Amino acid sequence: MTQLFKLATLGLSLALAGCQAVNTTSGGALGVERKQYMFSMLSTDEVNQMYAQSYQDLVGKAQQQGKLDTSSADAKRLQQIAKRLIAQAPLFRADAAQWDWQVSLIKSDDLNANCGPGGKIMFFSGLITQLQLTDDEIAAVMGHEIAHALREHGREAMSRAYGVQMATQLGSAFGVDAGSLQMASMGVEYLMTLPNSRGNENEADLIGLELAARAGYNPQAAISLWQKMSKAGGGAPPEFMSTHPSSQSRIASLQAAIPKVMPFYQQASGRR
Structure with a gap:
């Protein structure tokens, strides 16, 4: 086991040697600050x-x-909500003002949405219709997904995956058997990739919360959203085995942050 740990650590060290530490966004009012290592x-x-x-x-x-x-009412809602959120994105990173933002609504029963690198937003209609999302709740989802793009969590994940690849390649070079390689790769994933992914979700929650509040959407909607998501999801895997925080810890973190962003919502509401 010690040999496998050394192998995984060596792979990660070599991977990090090809990475650079960057600050992708400003921390915002909630102070979301973390050096990110990008290949x-x-x-x-x-x-x-x-x-x-x-x-x-x-x-x-x-x-x-x-x-x-x-052309549906929901498609028009998405466009309007996105417009207000995107207007706030440069507060977290200036170059987001030059991104080619796009918003698409796909007819599907999937309870899903995402915003990929460069501001490419995609919603699935089932998320809106099955959970009967309000505009504020849609903004909570979209703010969260936009935050992933602003923080470049996708590029960060690709950089982490390079560490897993390096550990596997080193194992092959040293003649480690397939079973041990799998254990080493799993060790890298659980020690590095999954914890950081949970951290990424927390970052997206907090930045998304502030983003929505600054755009004039009630941050309290983030609580009702995740309550709905929790009911729809049924039994979730244990938090330590998942890339997503448990609903309980996620809601607790959001509740603690809401008082700090509520003034932004009140100011934005007063301007409308």
């Missing part, structure tokens, strides 16, 4: 371009299948 040969622009192509492929396929919704 230096994988730039922001390259990741954004790669994802933009994948996004266009998905949207094009949905359009061909008659699943791209551009």
Whole structure:
């Protein structure tokens, strides 16, 4: 076991040697500050371009299948909510003002939404209709997903995956058997990738909360949203085995942060 740990640690050390520490966003009022290690040969622009192509492929396929919704009331709601949230994004990173933001609504029963690198937002209609989301709750979801893009969590995950790859390649070079390689790879994943992924979710929760509040959406909606998501999700895996925080800890973290962002919501509401 000691040999496997050393192997995994060596792989991670070599991977980090090819990374650079960056600050992708400002910390905001909630102080979301953390040095992120990005693989230096994988730039922001390259990741954004790669994802933009994948996004266009998905949207094009949905359009061909008659699943791209551009005219319904929900589609119009999404566009309006996105417009207000996107206007606040440069407060966290200035270059977001130059991103080619896009918003798509896909007709699907999936309870899902995402915002990929470079500001490519995708919602699935089931999330809105099945959970009967209000505008404030949609803003909570969208703010969370936009935060992932602002913090470049996708590029960060790709950089972490390089550490797993390095550990596996080193094991093969040293003649480690397949079973041990799998254990080493799993060790890297649980010691590095999953905890940081949970951290990423917490960051997205907090930045998204502030983003929505600054855009004039009630931050209290984040609580009702995750309560709805918890009921819809049924039994969730234990928190230490999941990339997502448990509903209870997530809600507790949001409740603690809401008083700090409520003034932004009140100020924005007063301007409307």
